Amino acid sequence: LAKTTQPISMDSYEGQEVNITCSHNNIATNDYITWYQQFPSQGPRFIIQGYKTKVTNEVASLFIPADRKSSTLSLPRVSLSDTAVYYCLVGAGGYNKLIFGAGTRLAVHP
Amino acid sequence: NAGVTQTPKFQVLKTGQSMTLQCAQDMNHNSMYWYRQDPGMGLRLIYYSASEGTTDKGEVPNGYNVSRLNKREFSLRLESAAPSQTSVYFCASSEAGGTNYGYTFGSGTRLTVV
DSSP states (O other): OOOOBOOSEEEEETTOOEEEEEEOTTOOTTOOEEEEEEOTTSOOEEEEEESSEEEEOSSOEEEEOTTOSEEEEEESSOOGGGOEEEEEEEOOTTOSOOOOOOOEEEEEEO | OOOEEEEOSEEEEOTTOOEEEEEEESSOOSEEEEEEEOTTOOEEEEEEESSTTOOEEOSOOTTEEEEEOSSSBEEEEESSOOGGGOEEEEEEEESSSSTTSOOEEOOOEEEEEO
16 A cells, blocks of 8 residues: 655645645555545545646646655645645555545644 | 535434444446544545445444445445444545545534444
8 A cells, every 4th residue: 555644734824835745655656646625524625636747727736756756735825715634645556445644734824 | 416415414323323324426436435534533444335236345344334225325334333433424436446536525424422
């Protein structure tokens, strides 16, 4: 299984760019990297997914270096509503399931 | 446009009671999952169903059973509830298994066992 390591918590202020880095040294060739966001009392919500290089959507950007052993989720100009837990997930090879770690608790302050 | 629907949203059980958590998705997804989340923790996989007619154990299956009733519905049963099963339960679905498909989660069932 590809284990992930990410910071337990981060603090930021409104308007700043936030970068959350995830390590996944044992990522398999076929694995994608996926990030989810979870607000209190809600289920996780898919944010972005990538395989290599850079992916951007309306919410975030995902940067993946050539060796794919880490990835960085970038949230531009965060607001208070971005306060949430962010999970980095990597697939377990051919298994049909995602394993969640503890995630990164992001707190955005006024 | 419902996505994944879970019922009930809240439930209080006495130790030893049984109950079934219901989950239904309307996205024609093949794979479905049950996770539990304890306070301040990440999600842990209980059971999953890669496709209709199949179910497999996840990380923490003890004390639970599941039924993939049809392609839309995947239920989780607690036969004899224990206080250690107090948690928030999330159902999810995906088009197929593997990490190159995003998961859609329900809003959760908050279960308290006293």
